[in-house]
Amino acid sequence: MEVIMSSSTVNDENESTSIYNPDQLELQNIQREVTRQLSKSLTNEEISHYEVELLENDIENISKRISYYRKWLITIILSITSVVVTMLSSCWSMASEKIIEHFGISREVSVLGISLYIWGLGVGPLFLSPISEFYGRKLTYIFGLSLCSCFQILSAFSPNIGGLLFGRFMSGFFGSAFLSVAGGTVTDIFQKNEIGVAMTVFSLAPFIGPALGPVISVFVVENIYFRWIFYILLITSGLMILLIILIVPETYKPVLLIKKAKRIRNETKDDKYFAPLEIALKEQSVWKNSLYGSKRPFTLLIYDRMMFILCFYTGLLLAIIYLFFVALPYIFRTVFKFSPYGQGLSFLGLLIGSIIGALPSQYFQSLYNIQSAKIGKLKPEFRLYPLLIGSFVVPIGLFIFAWTSYSNIHWIAPMIGCSIFSAGVALAFQGIFGYTADAYRLYAASGMACNSIMRSTMAGIFPLFGLQMYEKLGANWGSCLLALLTVVMIPFPFIFYKIGEKLRSKSPYTWSMD
CATH class of the missing domain: 1.20.1250.20 (MFS general substrate transporter like domains)
Incomplete structure (x- = not known):
């Protein structure tokens, strides 16, 4: 039940905060750094004029443009992918005996198949989450799940236990990129008065995955072959990558501001318009x-x-x-x-x-x-x-x-x-x-x-x-x-x-x- 949760927003008379939404804080840090850099060459009035903001009617404002049903479709896709990534951690449990028999290894070595995947899930966000802060959520999903799937191939087809265990760790490492930021997409697309049920559904997914893994795994292992549980989850991961590419939009505000800045520069032929993240990408x-x-x-x-x-x-x-x-x-x-x-x-x-x-x-x-x-x-x-x-x-x-x-x-x-x-x-x-x-x-x-x-x-x-x-x-x-x-x-x-x-x-x- 490796869980990296985001929860619903909290209303106060003066502000709203999310239970876990560090992206908002990261955006504030980026804006402060950009203001400091630009203050060297532009006046405060010029900075205020040329820095773009995301308005309600902007075509880049995805949360205002997509339908309520599309929002739920996105939530379901993210939730199912979260289930798949976390199922990978526990499916090993009921395949362990077959793996021991197949590779001729000790029980202690076999348990590493669980431990290494969990360690990958824990370490991955430290290095991969910053990618989402610079390049957005969607790219992080595609990058992380694609590499997670590549290392699932190693786990599924490796002829030796060393390759299989290495594939397990790296699958967890890159799969964690999805878990560390996916809740942010849900908080991006739903309004405060809509988000409660959606976040509850998404928050359940990482709990469901580890418990569901052994239930499915035992029927596959006992009736087909232990490697088929890895084949099935690999195919499912590939399908989820395809659905994310086709259906899940970019919702991270700093990246959307870059898109708006590019559009305005093209329309006005004035290169002074900028988004904070553009400067941060140059400076950091x-x-x-x-x-x-x-x-x-x-x-x-x-x-x-x-x-x-x-x-x-x-x-x-x-x-x-x-x-x-x-x-x-x-x-x-x-x-x-x-x-x-x-x-x-x-x-x-x-x-x-x-x-x-x-x-x-x-x-x-x-x-x-x-x-x-x-x-x-x-x-x-x-x-x-x-x-x-x-x-x-x-x-x-x-x-x-x-x-x-x-x-x-x-x-x-x-x-x-x-x-x-x-x-x-x-x-x-x-x-x-x-x-x-x-x-x-x-x-x-x-x-x-x-x-x-x-x-x-x-x-x-x-x-x-x-x-x-x-x-x-x-x-x-x-x-x-x-x-x-x-x-x-x-x-x-x-x-x-x-x-x-x-x-x-x-x-x-x-x-x-x-």
Whole structure:
């Protein structure tokens, strides 16, 4: 459930902010830099006159020109592609036994097929997201998914395990370019009063993909051949690239302004008209910006303890999710004597729970608006309500899963435990992502990036020892240990809610909403 979320907009009397939309902040940075550069040769009046702005009736203003149904078609295409990219992370789970047999490798080496893909998803946005800031979202989708598909070919046809594992990492690396910016397209095309349902649908996609991967994978692996799951996802990725080229337009405002500036220059024959990003492209190196951008998240993670704890918590939750991709087949095979088909279907508990946990997002958005209106200002701590609930739901689900994993208890009980746990994870992610973007507003992109690093690193490590842990401790105590780890984390959301404002005032990275 590697998730890089964007959520619906928040209204205030004076401003609107998105839960995670660092592009707006990047645009402001670009404009400030452009103004500084141009001030050397142009007066403020000339800058104001020749800098183009995106007006409602401009042909470049895509969000105003396309129909409501086209917006939903774009959202569905982006959501399905998100499902495909995240399915790639977990489809390996039910193909693992066949891969071990085919290549003659150990189980530990096989688990690297999951871990390397997750690590690729975590590292990729650090270097690839700046491409979208300079060249737009659509080019990033095409570039990222095309290379992701190329390395899927390596995974699908490699005659040795080394090539297959390398292909897995690089597929995750380039697939992450799509996940890191796709939510921004949805926020670009929908109006504030329309976006709620659309963002809920899109936000569900990265949760659905990892849980759906093993369900589909087991039927393909058992009835055809393990490589066919890679063939199918490769074909699907190619189809999604084609649909993105044909249907998904460029929606990133700085790039649209470049198109408008070019049009006006052609119409007026006056080369003074400019868009801020045009100057930034001349003054800044994309690759230098990528390398510099990869440094900032580590700085934030090291020097801000509050950010470290939030990132660690999301890392722990995602690590347990991916540990389950190794543990669930083992538990349902050894305890409940499930066939491979039953083992694959056991992941439906995670899928159902994820959907249930994501559904109340609009309620928490409304609660945030109400609480902010009461005190007359936006307060990041009001974003923590889903996390406060999720911090209790997560260990409850794990304890149920742990102590119902007995052969004399019906198998539906541990699946219910999985669903409750998964719902708690979805709630926790909503709260942490929302809080991160609001509290670290000027550093929102870096905050989300360091969160991605931490959770992907932990999620990639846990599967490497998960099966051995369950073999040593058993299904009950192994899951109980995980539950106890999440119990230890319960106080932190309440501490942040109570004294978060005081902690933020001491951090050089947070942003005051006074």
